[in-house]
Amino acid sequence: MTFGDQGLGFPPAQGRIRRRRRARRSAAVGSCVALVAAVAAGTVLIADEDEGDRTSSAPPAATTTASGLAAVPSGDAGLRSGAPSAHPSLLARPVVRPEQAFPSTSVRLRDGSRYARVDLSTTVDCARGASPALARLAAQGEGCSRSTAALFTDTERRSQVTVTVLSFERVEDASRVFTTASTDPVAYRVDPLDPPSEAGLPTVPPGSAGVFRRAMTLRSVVFANGRWNDGTKTAAAELVSRTEGLLQRADDTVTAYEEGRD
Numbered sequence: 001m002t003f004g005d006q007g008l009g010f011p012p013a014q015g016r017i018r019r020r021r022r023a024r025r026s027a028a029v030g031s032c033v034a035l036v037a038a039v040a041a042g043t044v045l046i047a048d049e050d051e052g053d054r055t056s057s058a059p060p061a062a063t064t065t066a067s068g069l070a071a072v073p074s075g076d077a078g079l080r081s082g083a084p085s086a087h088p089s090l091l092a093r094p095v096v097r098p099e100q101a102f103p104s105t106s107v108r109l110r111d112g113s114r115y116a117r118v119d120l121s122t123t124v125d126c127a128r129g130a131s132p133a134l135a136r137l138a139a140q141g142e143g144c145s146r147s148t149a150a151l152f153t154d155t156e157r158r159s160q161v162t163v164t165v166l167s168f169e170r171v172e173d174a175s176r177v178f179t180t181a182s183t184d185p186v187a188y189r190v191d192p193l194d195p196p197s198e199a200g201l202p203t204v205p206p207g208s209a210g211v212f213r214r215a216m217t218l219r220s221v222v223f224a225n226g227r228w229n230d231g232t233k234t235a236a237a238e239l240v241s242r243t244e245g246l247l248q249r250a251d252d253t254v255t256a257y258e259e260g261r262d
Helices: 132-138 171-183 236-258
Strands: 035-038 044-047 106-108 114-123 144-154 159-168 209-216 220-228
Touching: 132 171, 144 236, 159 171, 159 236, 171 209, 171 220, 209 236, 220 236
Parallel strands: none
Antiparallel strands: 035 044, 044 209, 106 114, 114 144, 144 159, 159 220, 209 220
16 A cells, blocks of 8 residues: 655654543543444444443444434455564564654545644553553553554544554554454544644534544554544544545555555
C-alpha cells in the first residue's frame, strides 16, 4: 500500500504528552450505555460513556437499532488479521514516529474527500487514552512502545475522527492486541481526542454515538473512532465511510514505513 500527501505539518513531539482527553469518570453510578448499532467483526456504533457502564459485547451483525440505524458492513475485511511474517531487518527499524504516521495536515482520500488534521499527540505511555482492558492487554509481552493519535475533521467540519497507532516491538504482541480487540471493540478501545480550542470545533457531547474500527500493520494496531460534532446518531453509513477512509490512509502509511517502502 502507498501513501500520497507528504510534508511535515508540525514540530515533532519529543516525549511530551499532549493528549487531550476528557475525563469520563463523572457518570452517575448505575447508568447504562445505549448500544446504538453493532456490525460484523466488532465494528460498533455506541454511546460514549464511562468504561464501567459499557456493554462489553456486540450484538449479532445485520441488526437494526431502536433509533432506526441499520447495521453497516465491516471495514475490517481484507485487512491483516494475524501476525505477518517479517524479515528481522524490518523489525530492527525504530517504531513509527508521529511525523511518519501522520505526515500531513491536509489529506485527500481515494474517494476525493478531504480532511484536515487539527490535533496530534504522542506518548510512550500507551495506557493514556486506552480503556483499562486495552491498557492491560497492550502491556503484556514486551509491551507497547508508542501511542500516536491524530484528530481529523472534514471540510464542512461536521465530523471528528481520531486515528490512533499503537506500535509494538514484537509482531506477536501487535497481533494479540488486534485479535483480542476485534472480538470486543467496546472493551478494547482507544478514546477519541477532544479538539484543541484553536481548532474552532465543538467538544462532542457526552453520550454521543461513535464508530469503532481497527486494522493491523506489520507491528502496529491502528484504531479509528468517528463521531459527528453534534453527537447525532443518524447518517451511520456516512460516518462509517469517513472513519474507514481515514483508518485505511493511516494503515497504508504505517505499513509503508514498517515494510521499508517509505
